[in-house]
Amino acid sequence: xxxRESHRAKLERxxxxxxxxxxxxxxxxxxxxxxxxxxxxxxxxLSAQTTDRxxxxxxxxxxxxxxxxxxxxxxxxxxxxxxxxxxxxxxSKTQHLLGLATALDRDFAGVxxxxxxxxxxxxxxxxxxxxxxxxxxxxxxGFPVDTHVMRVTGRLRWxxxxxxxxxxxxxxxxxxxxxFPPEEWTDLSHRLILHGRAxxxxxxxxxxxxxxxxxxxxxxxx
DNA sequence: ATCCCGAGGG
DNA sequence: CCCTCTGGAT
Numbered sequence: 233x234x235x236r237e238s239h240r241a242k243l244e245r246x247x248x249x250x251x252x253x254x255x256x257x258x259x260x261x262x263x264x265x266x267x268x269x270x271x272x273x274x275x276x277x278l279s280a281q282t283t284d285r286x287x288x289x290x291x292x293x294x295x296x297x298x299x300x301x302x303x304x305x306x307x308x309x310x311x312x313x314x315x316x317x318x319x320x321x322x323x324s325k326t327q328h329l330l331g332l333a334t335a336l337d338r339d340f341a342g343v344x345x346x347x348x349x350x351x352x353x354x355x356x357x358x359x360x361x362x363x364x365x366x367x368x369x370x371x372x373x374g375f376p377v378d379t380h381v382m383r384v385t386g387r388l389r390w391x392x393x394x395x396x397x398x399x400x401x402x403x404x405x406x407x408x409x410x411x412f413p414p415e416e417w418t419d420l421s422h423r424l425i426l427h428g429r430a431x432x433x434x435x436x437x438x439x440x441x442x443x444x445x446x447x448x449x450x451x452x453x454x
Numbered sequence: 455a456t457c458c459c460g461a462g463g464g
Numbered sequence: 465c466c467c468t469c470t471g472g473a474t
Contacts, residue, residue, distance in 0.1 A: 263459085264459090279459065280460040281458055281460065281470080282470095282471085282472085283458060283472090283473080284459075286471090286472075286473090317471075318471060318472070319472090320471040321471085322469090322470070322471080323470080324470085328461080328462090356461065356462085358460065358461050359461095360459080378459050379459085379460080380459065381459090422459085425459050428459085433457095434456095435456080
């Protein structure tokens with residue numbers, strides 16, 4: 233009988249691996265440094281398929297013109313488009329922003345809500361964005377799962393070669409959360425994302441430089 | 455060419 | 465489950 237790894241053993245192994253990963257990756261700080269929940273929410277929505285540096289380059293003008301939900305809800309779409317154009321997806325993002333601001337103003341009196349269910353009712357806000365806001369603006373434990381996290385965890389847990397594991401992000405979220413105390417979730421997610429960008433690339437992962445090379449079932453250098 | 459710390463819609 | 469949205473950096 234091929235001794236299948238027990239559930240508990242699996243969790244312990246995962247914990248050890250991620251701990252090693254955390255050791256190897258410098259402590260992350262949220263690059264979208266907005267203390268204001270509204271600004272963090274907007275900046276996080278804007279950050280899809282762009283870099284933080286570019287988001288940071290447009291937010292001064294954006295928040296200068298529209299400091300809160302009510303102002304943004306009343307904004308002229310074309311003006312908003314002009315401001316965020318360099319980010320790409322500017323049409324859908326503008327739609328999201330105006331819809332988001334409208335809903336925020338109408339349903340939550342302009343105050344960013346603090347629960348997953350409420351946040352995800354907002355246009356343009358999915359589970360990943362909601363978890364980023366919860367963790368970084370409110371200190372509410374959450375584990376943001378993006379494509380990097382899917383790829384890195386997929387490669388670590390089973391051989392997934394070059395593809396993103398065809399797995400449910402919510403399942404990944406739950407499994408990771410089961411392995412770590414809540415106060416580590418936000419930080420660990422961020423580290424996995426950074427690791428996915430810096431080392432565990434989609435196309436050409438730098439396995440030789442990976443601290444998990446010894447145990448990763450998808451390693452290309454063993 | 456390829457990628458960027460996604461979400462909504464078909 | 466797939467597709468699309470989009471400009472800029474590398």
